[in-house]
Amino acid sequence: MSERSLITALKGLFGDDRGRDGRLLRGIGDDAAVVRAGAYAVTSVDAMVDGVHFRTGQHGTTLADIGHRALAGALSDLAAMGARPGEVYVALGAPPGFTVDDGLQVMGGMRDLCEQVGDVVVAGGDVTRAPALLLCVTVVGWADDQDALLTRDRARPGDRIGVTGPLGAAAAGLALLEDRVDADACGLPEAVADALRLAHRRPRPRVEAGRALASAEIRAGIDLSDGLATDAAHLARASGVRLHIDPGALPVAGGVAEVAAALEVPAHELAATGGEDYELCVCVAPGRVREAERAGVAAWIGRVGPADPEAGVTFTGARSHLTGFEHRLGD
């Protein structure tokens, strides 16, 4: 594959999309892309590498899945900020034997997610040879008001902790995809097993919920890319507080209990530690609970304790079912 032939093919795939109000003034083909800007740019970069973040050709993972997942991870960062997603820039490292059609499949997975999210434009990027397939995705979102964003550092004592949807599906799906768990043997209906696999293969960044929460004046949030236990600790440290989370209150996705049982871990543990669910976790002042629910909070899972120099997360309640759980979650 020549780099130029893939770039030409990608121009065909993306070259006509100019975005809302034609804001993309120059896309693929000049030295740089030119975009009519909003008031504030919100930018995140996510790199995914074959053998580290995914394995090509294993467990039914397609190249389109890989493209989807790389973009989903980056868009989820914009969701976590409550920004309006705008442009996507992709550096694609092509390993030996990689074809133009392979490149179109990867980027087709990204294009489909752009269409699902709505008004997200692939505006540019780079193609290079590489020892392994790598995707470096830069997403730029826009905001009209810098204060109307979700950030990690604004959780306040007394806030309630909410999440936007059920947890554990992507981790359970990965266990099924990797054949660590047999769906039939643990009595999982095929449709439920497929939904879990899809949750891993095609995670959905919660862009709309993020924007709705920011509009509802919710100010503290993070996306659950590494799992609630890890990500909530980031939020706790940035805000200088301790989060008290009740494992029994975690919303567990359908089928996760069966997969967790087969893996011999408590369902709540799989829900708390499994990554790539991409739900949002927010901290909400008691007076704004109703607004947060309307904006997308699906479950309340705990409460923010007093300011604490040793910021972090404490999992409380249902201790007897979670031997060693709290310890393993410590960082």
Add this chain to the structure above:
Amino acid sequence: MSERSLITALKGLFGDDRGRDGRLLRGIGDDAAVVRAGAYAVTSVDAMVDGVHFRTGQHGTTLADIGHRALAGALSDLAAMGARPGEVYVALGAPPGFTVDDGLQVMGGMRDLCEQVGDVVVAGGDVTRAPALLLCVTVVGWADDQDALLTRDRARPGDRIGVTGPLGAAAAGLALLEDRVDADACGLPEAVADALRLAHRRPRPRVEAGRALASAEIRAGIDLSDGLATDAAHLARASGVRLHIDPGALPVAGGVAEVAAALEVPAHELAATGGEDYELCVCVAPGRVREAERAGVAAWIGRVGPADPEAGVTFTGARSHLTGFEHRLGD
């Protein structure tokens, strides 16, 4: 090396810089960076991979050189547009054995270039494991007026073709670094040889010249990253014209003639085909020649011919010295 330990170290290196007027509102540490935007965002992505674009540890190339070169390539794209550079986002793929100190050296090379260019801020990025050192650099620049940018598609018949500085230094420097040419044997003073090596190790993106040219209402330009022959052809195709370039008029950097002689190629060929000089090539209406010279054009090297469906570059003059040269430059 843990990814988090490098991120913490990078926060120390870059965490305090908020840019001109504090425009970087949130940098490393949240889900995404937040920047007060200009009217138009100009964005480019450049990926560099060990073994493809550079080789770690060979020919005296340091990790700081590699960081510098990766950023220089991306900033040169902004120079080519005449944009004001703003923020840099870096995805760093760390190979086995890579240490936090290695990461700081790479990023230190970038920081030094940021300082040279002035008011460029490293605002975020990603760190991941990878099979080889990889750097994916996204640069965002800003412009107040979308028409006051240099683009590839606005060369017009009758324009004069100019370049902002001497060519061939980086290619000659690489030949010296790779010991394909011996500086002493070809009678090169050590200071000249060092300057050539430095031209390869620490190329200087022509950001100021790009902005000055755009301000001087020059409208067609490209940066010379792949070499004049290749890059001028991009410009020709985007504008639908044929460029006529006189090889005898190319400004050749000091010492390039000696290295070219040792390599047994004409000096003008090394100047026309050697990449990574990062000078700018612009096309200028005859009435604006004086303004272009004031803005940074150092030499006039040819003229734009009539509109031509078979757009491209013709090297004219001095033919006898360049047997086969024109053919090899055809795409």
